[in-house]
Amino acid sequence: MGYELYYWPMIPGRGEPVRLTFAFGAIPYRDVAREEGIAVLQAFDAGEREEGHPFAPPYLVIEEDGDRTLHWQSAHLCDRIARREGLVDESNASRAMSLVLTLADLMDEAHDSHHPLATSLYYEDQKEAAQVAAEQFRTARIPKFLGFFEAHASEEGTLLGQNTSHVDAILWHVLEGLHYAFPKAMAGYAGRWPKVERLHERTPGHPSLAAYLASEDRIAFNEDGVFRRYPELDG
């Protein structure tokens, strides 16, 4: 049995929730495009791989009893891994998936705040539209999302029960991304969602996450990813 992840080697992006799920569970996997280069991604996109034809990275190949099955869509991969590896059980798997999909929506909206018109156009060609989109994202959407997670977090700063989970790890990453992209706006929100702040402080101390975050496996935020630091979009 083995896991192969296929995602861009140079950004956290939509692959990071999957990397964090593996890291949280201390589950071994191969990060194939980081070992072999992005030609392996291009082969999937061209429909040249016998595992099948996925839509957009990240892709996951699970090998079991000689069978290789292909899966895609970031939140679904987290759910698949979490169920198989016992990071969730029947009682909380659906709530975990609802939360992870909501985090995926937040990441999509964070991306679209700098690319509102089209992913295929340069940021420089949609800067004015991005000003409007980013203002709405900062002032309306960040409070809606983080107020929602505040309602779901425990006093201790966890989303699923009393212990840190892979869902906390993904929210922690999203909070890191928001602070990276919108430092001024996020400083202005200090103190507003105390349970979310507790989660943000507490989560990276989880032993297997701490080991991952200190390793070279963790990729820094940068201006090719979902969360980008464009000061002009930070109000």
Place this chain on the structure above:
Amino acid sequence: MGYELYYWPMIPGRGEPVRLTFAFGAIPYRDVAREEGIAVLQAFDAGEREEGHPFAPPYLVIEEDGDRTLHWQSAHLCDRIARREGLVDESNASRAMSLVLTLADLMDEAHDSHHPLATSLYYEDQKEAAQVAAEQFRTARIPKFLGFFEAHASEEGTLLGQNTSHVDAILWHVLEGLHYAFPKAMAGYAGRWPKVERLHERTPGHPSLAAYLASEDRIAFNEDGVFRRYPELDG
């Protein structure tokens, strides 16, 4: 055991994949906001329901052995229903979910083609941005998505095995929406994805879907939904 769906009563929107999954399986459910009005949705959004605090409609409450559990995120609801009701099995559940999530992305992008800057702003206040976004959607994204589904469809026009499935029903709905919103662009694509066209023709003949589509339960497309007919966005 029973299902309660909570979604806007006046649009197909992100609720329609869930309604279609129920309809395809001929599974009884209550469509609560259509029976009782949208105050029930507002009560969820205000955190006033004891089932919990979901993010954005559609919401699903499953009652079983006296327990009421809350679930949200359209694609996840389809997956949850499909697994519980045997519309998928272990061999194809993950592929079905990867496909349904890709259809959810397509619907999000169709929505953002007329609301690229912010959902909270009127269309009239983002018309120029929508021109650019809709052109990219029509010329780049529709071919990418439909070319992908062409690669996944059988010669007979099905996505999961030989028989029509709930995933086909959702793709059928999305194709209807694309023809509704972009009649000119879609006419220009005639013949390009023959297996997708076969699926589009074949699927509404499935008996339980045909019954649903002929009933008053099926809500027509309109300019409050995901797919909107704004002729100026159709090139």
